Amino acid sequence: MRNTIIILIISLIAVSCGKDKFTTAPQIKFKSIKPDRVPSNVIIHSADVPLLTIGVTDREGDLGFVDGKDTAFLFIRNIALNRTDSFHLPDIQSAAGKNFDSDILMDMFDVLRPDPRYTNRPRVDTLMFELYVKDFAKNKSNVITAGPLYYEVQ
Amino acid sequence: MKGIFHFILSHSIFISFCAAALALQTLLLLSNPVNVYLLALIFFATLSGYNAYWLTSKFSFNKYASFLFFLQKNTSSLLVLLVAAIGMLFCFTHLKLVMYNIGITFIFLALYAIPLIPIKQLHFTRKAGFVKTILLALAWTMATILIPLQIPITEMPVAGLLIFAVRFLFMLMLCIIFDKRDAAVDKIRGLQSLATDMSSTLLNYFIAFILVAYIIAAWALKFYGIALSHIAALIGMGGITLWVYISSFKKRDYIFYYFLVDGLMFLSGLLTLLVSI
Numbered sequence: 238m239r240n241t242i243i244i245l246i247i248s249l250i251a252v253s254c255g256k257d258k259f260t261t262a263p264q265i266k267f268k269s270i271k272p273d274r275v276p277s278n279v280i281i282h283s284a285d286v287p288l289l290t291i292g293v294t295d296r297e298g299d300l301g302f303v304d305g306k307d308t309a310f311l312f313i314r315n316i317a318l319n320r321t322d323s324f325h326l327p328d329i330q331s332a333a334g335k336n337f338d339s340d341i342l343m344d345m346f347d348v349l350r351p352d353p354r355y356t357n358r359p360r361v362d363t364l365m366f367e368l369y370v371k372d373f374a375k376n377k378s379n380v381i382t383a384g385p386l387y388y389e390v391q
Numbered sequence: 392m393k394g395i396f397h398f399i400l401s402h403s404i405f406i407s408f409c410a411a412a413l414a415l416q417t418l419l420l421l422s423n424p425v426n427v428y429l430l431a432l433i434f435f436a437t438l439s440g441y442n443a444y445w446l447t448s449k450f451s452f453n454k455y456a457s458f459l460f461f462l463q464k465n466t467s468s469l470l471v472l473l474v475a476a477i478g479m480l481f482c483f484t485h486l487k488l489v490m491y492n493i494g495i496t497f498i499f500l501a502l503y504a505i506p507l508i509p510i511k512q513l514h515f516t517r518k519a520g521f522v523k524t525i526l527l528a529l530a531w532t533m534a535t536i537l538i539p540l541q542i543p544i545t546e547m548p549v550a551g552l553l554i555f556a557v558r559f560l561f562m563l564m565l566c567i568i569f570d571k572r573d574a575a576v577d578k579i580r581g582l583q584s585l586a587t588d589m590s591s592t593l594l595n596y597f598i599a600f601i602l603v604a605y606i607i608a609a610w611a612l613k614f615y616g617i618a619l620s621h622i623a624a625l626i627g628m629g630g631i632t633l634w635v636y637i638s639s640f641k642k643r644d645y646i647f648y649y650f651l652v653d654g655l656m657f658l659s660g661l662l663t664l665l666v667s668i
Contacts, residue, residue, distance in 0.1 A: 277422035278667065351422045353548045356616030390422045
């Protein structure tokens with residue numbers, strides 16, 4: 238959804254690494270969800286909205302968004318709901334390049350939903366998410382699981 | 392002060408807040424996070440929809456010397472419509488909506504407005520009777536349930552479907568109160584509604600039937616995790632609506648309908664918000 242904020246933080250630290258770290262298909266890894274507990278009546282843009290952080294690497298650096306030309310997407314599936322949403326990454330033309338290494342920060346407001354399998358209230362749902370990224374060339378990254386995120390159903 | 396109050400009611404600003412309140416109620420009852428852009432979109436969409444409807448209605452049923460004269464006579468409505476359209480566009484750019492829900496709601500509203508269009512070939516739709524009332528109640532239900540939830544009706548949980556039924560029955564009762572008020576004018580204009588199609592006695596039985604169905608649907612929410620306090624608030628609203636319906640038997644003024652009857656929607660949302668705190 239368009240009001241979801243996705244930020245790419247470009248890592249400027251040179252990291253010694255194995256040759257497989259940068260591949261044509263992007264590689265991602267789950268880093269954190271902070272805070273990992275959120276009330277169901279949370280309001281958009283409030284400080285209580287969790288922020289998901291994943292690390293991404295790509296050999297060509299063909300990620301981000303170039304208006305009218307190319308778009309790279311982050312796909313996120315709320316596992317309990319079995320619903321997948323996609324969000325385009327921000328414009329990072331000034332920073333993108335070979336051996337791209339960055340963090341993606343995502344405001345999770347739009348993927349917050351209660352687990353439909355339960356009806357009792359109040360309760361705390363443990364939400365898990367599956368994520369992957371597609372670059373400009375439509376190369377699909379590995380699929381990772383992110384979570385848990387504790388959703389307080391009131 | 393009186394002028395501002397009159398402006399708020401006559402330009403459908405209050406009823407637009409009522410629509411947003413019902414959308415908020417939906418989000419709270421189903422434990423969804425509160426997206427203010429969505430609520431604002433519903434507010435502006437209602438505002439533009441109603442002002443467009445009133446303008447169409449005025450143009451259709453009154454004689455104006457020229458179109459320019461019509462525009463001059465309705466400047467304030469046109470300005471509100473313009474502001475609402477800009478607001479709607481702004482919210483729209485901040486949301487990725489399930490267009491399927493918006494499309495169906497728009498179709499219901501368009502069908503509802505067809506009898507007002509000043510084209511002779513479409514005048515047969517003025518005999519649509521109860522369909523008009525059902526369409527309006529359905530459009531309101533779609534706009535305040537499916538649009539805030541942002542899911543297709545086929546993916547709704549059972550609690551969501553029950554809330555859909557509760558909302559539809561609630562809106563149907565409100566629509567009937569308005570139909571009853573408009574019955575005399577509708578007959579003059581050759582329009583039909585539930586109130587022109589049914590006798591007063593039959594309409595009373597019908598309202599009683601709707602109220603019973605409303606209470607049963609609200610009570611059934613108990614089995615799908617909705618708190619008793621929320622259910623009590625919904626059932627309480629049913630009682631208040633019945634009282635307002637009975638009050639409408641006497642001749643009432645414009646404030647009764649546009650503040651009290653429409654205000655039932657706002658009150659319903661407010662009660663849910665209060666018991667959620």
